[in-house]
Amino acid sequence: MNESTSTPDWKDRHCVPCEGGIDRVSAESAQRYLTDLPDWSLENDGLQIARQLNTGDFRTAVRHLNAIADLAESEQHHPDLHLTGYRHLRVVLTTHAIGGLSENDFVMAARIDQILS
Numbered sequence: 001m002n003e004s005t006s007t008p009d010w011k012d013r014h015c016v017p018c019e020g021g022i023d024r025v026s027a028e029s030a031q032r033y034l035t036d037l038p039d040w041s042l043e044n045d046g047l048q049i050a051r052q053l054n055t056g057d058f059r060t061a062v063r064h065l066n067a068i069a070d071l072a073e074s075e076q077h078h079p080d081l082h083l084t085g086y087r088h089l090r091v092v093l094t095t096h097a098i099g100g101l102s103e104n105d106f107v108m109a110a111r112i113d114q115i116l117s
């Protein structure tokens with residue numbers, strides 16, 4: 001899939017192992033990819049994407065957190081998960097191995113949207 005010409009269908013893809021050695025997704029491409037992922041925002045000068053989930057109660061927030069953790073383990077790509085104010089879950093995706101965004105982050109974002117829908 002050529003990053004510059006078309007948008008991949010992220011939810012149909014899986015993360016690939018990443019230990020560095022690949023280019024970061026540019027902020028311009030990231031912004032374009034997010035048109036298909038409207039619940040996610042580009043942050044930190046294009047180095048991460050994030051989604052805020054304001055659930056109704058603590059148990060729901062923990063359930064979402066656990067579902068995302070299971071997905072992260074099966075995809076071997078792990079978001080930062082912040083559960084605060086007893087029912088607010090913030091999900092932050094970046095690829096630590098490259099210090100910025102890779103396609104794995106968009107695959108995870110789409111799959112997180114899918115399991116929470």
Ligand SMILES: C[C@H](O)[C@H](O)[C@H]1CNC2=NC(N)=NC(=O)C2=N1
Nearest residue numbers: 017018076077078094095096097
């Ligand atoms: C080989 C495997 O892809 C890496 O160890 C993974 C594990 N999970 C990861 N998760 C995230 N968010 N960034 C990484 O660079 C990363 N590396």
